[in-house]
Amino acid sequence: MYNSKIIGLGYYVPDNVVTNDDLTKFMETSDEWIQERTGIQQRRWAVEGGEDTTATMGVKAAKVAIERAGIDKDDIDFIVFATLSPDYYFPGPGVQVQKALDIKTVGALDIRNQCSGFVYGISVADQYIKSGMYKNVLVIGSELHSKGLDKTTRGRGVTVIFGDGAGAAVLSREEDTTKGILSTHLHSQGEHAEELSLMAPGMGKRWVSDILADNNPEDESYFPYMNGQFVFKNAVVRFSEVIMEGLMKNNLTKEDIDLLVPHQANLRISQFIQGKFRLNDDQVYNNIMTYGNTTAASIPIALTEAWEQGKVKAGDLVVLAAFGSGFTWGSVIIRW
Ligand code: UT7
Numbered sequence: 080m081y082n083s084k085i086i087g088l089g090y091y092v093p094d095n096v097v098t099n100d101d102l103t104k105f106m107e108t109s110d111e112w113i114q115e116r117t118g119i120q121q122r123r124w125a126v127e128g129g130e131d132t133t134a135t136m137g138v139k140a141a142k143v144a145i146e147r148a149g150i151d152k153d154d155i156d157f158i159v160f161a162t163l164s165p166d167y168y169f170p171g172p173g174v175q176v177q178k179a180l181d182i183k184t185v186g187a188l189d190i191r192n193q194c195s196g197f198v199y200g201i202s203v204a205d206q207y208i209k210s211g212m213y214k215n216v217l218v219i220g221s222e223l224h225s226k227g228l229d230k231t232t233r234g235r236g237v238t239v240i241f242g243d244g245a246g247a248a249v250l251s252r253e254e255d256t257t258k259g260i261l262s263t264h265l266h267s268q269g270e271h272a273e274e275l276s277l278m279a280p281g282m283g284k285r286w287v288s289d290i291l292a293d294n295n296p297e298d299e300s301y302f303p304y305m306n307g308q309f310v311f312k313n314a315v316v317r318f319s320e321v322i323m324e325g326l327m328k329n330n331l332t333k334e335d336i337d338l339l340v341p342h343q344a345n346l347r348i349s350q351f352i353q354g355k356f357r358l359n360d361d362q363v364y365n366n367i368m369t370y371g372n373t374t375a376a377s378i379p380i381a382l383t384e385a386w387e388q389g390k391v392k393a394g395d396l397v398v399l400a401a402f403g404s405g406f407t408w409g410s411v412i413i414r415w
Pocket of ligand 1: 194239309314
């Protein structure tokens with residue numbers, strides 16, 4: 080048995096900054112409401128008709144991570160791509176990354192676990208490396224939300240939250256099993272699948288032909304729906320549970336945490352968890368203020384920034400935690 084460790088991190092966000100005041104030009108909202116409820120000040124939204132897509136942003140983040148890992152793209156044994164906003168209905172963007180990076184015929188797996196997608200991806204990569212099956216695995220989380228949001232007042236409860244961007248990590252074999260990823264913890268609760276969802280197009284309820292046939296401007300089924308307060312209440316409970324689960328599994332306590340990088344769902348959620356675990360501001364990394372909620376990309380973007388700022392040092396205990404649509408949630412306990 081081996082451990083896996085993160086040897087390279089990278090991120091990419093579109094240049095186009097959209098402030099809260101910009102949003103007031105096309106929906107009834109305010110900078111005050113958004114900041115008070117979410118902490119978000121601005122987000123990046125790809126320019127309409129521009130080059131940024133979920134796959135191309137993922138590729139840019141991956142290139143940085145691979146370069147920093149100090150390996151060649153041909154050393155990558157497997158690709159894992161997490162997103163809820165793929166370029167195509169199928170195939171998933173994992174193979175697009177493979178093509179763009181000109182990586183031979185290694186496997187490419189697409190993960191559909193929304194805000195928990197990167198944590199699920201890390202867990203998958205970790206198991207492959209632990210078992211000895213692969214040595215280097217590329218894990219990407221990328222989202223292009225902006226094209227799929229309801230940009231009218233009707234959609235404001237969801238639209239103001241989400242931003243575009245991508246993050247990537249290269250995981251590699253670590254022979255010392257006291258270092259690297261110590262454990263991962265995954266959960267889901269399908270009974271709440273519809274509480275944060277996008278129903279169409281989907282074979283179950285409304286396929287493209289149904290939407291075109293109805294041609295109904297009131298149809299909201301192809302915009303994301305979120306029961307915000309219900310999601311919020313579940314998030315604070317599950318985040319706390321799954322961080323605790325990870326600590327207990329490794330005989331650690333909250334005092335051992337050097338850095339918590341939570342999925343950037345809402346600054347109020349991060350602050351609640353910070354208070355619950357009695358962590359100081361330096362022990363929790365948040366960037367939702369500048370990027371909004373980038374779903375599967377939020378943890379790798381935040382982790383990369385934290386690493387770039389020297390907040391992640393050798394020997395540190397780093398905890399990643401996520402909660403989101405599914406519901407799905409999970410944590411990763413890392414000895415850096
Ligand atoms: O990343 C995946 C996981 N996601 C989450 O964890 C998100 C969890 N939920 C949340 O973060 C919060 O529920 C939201 C930020 C989404 C919403 O905040 P809230 O405090 O739960 O607001 P609400 O949905 O209960 O809406 C309160 C009021 C409503 O007006 P009335 O009915 O009280 O008159 C909304 O219509 O705020 C109104 N509202 C807005 N007003 C201005 C909703 N969105 C907006 C907006 N601007 N953007």
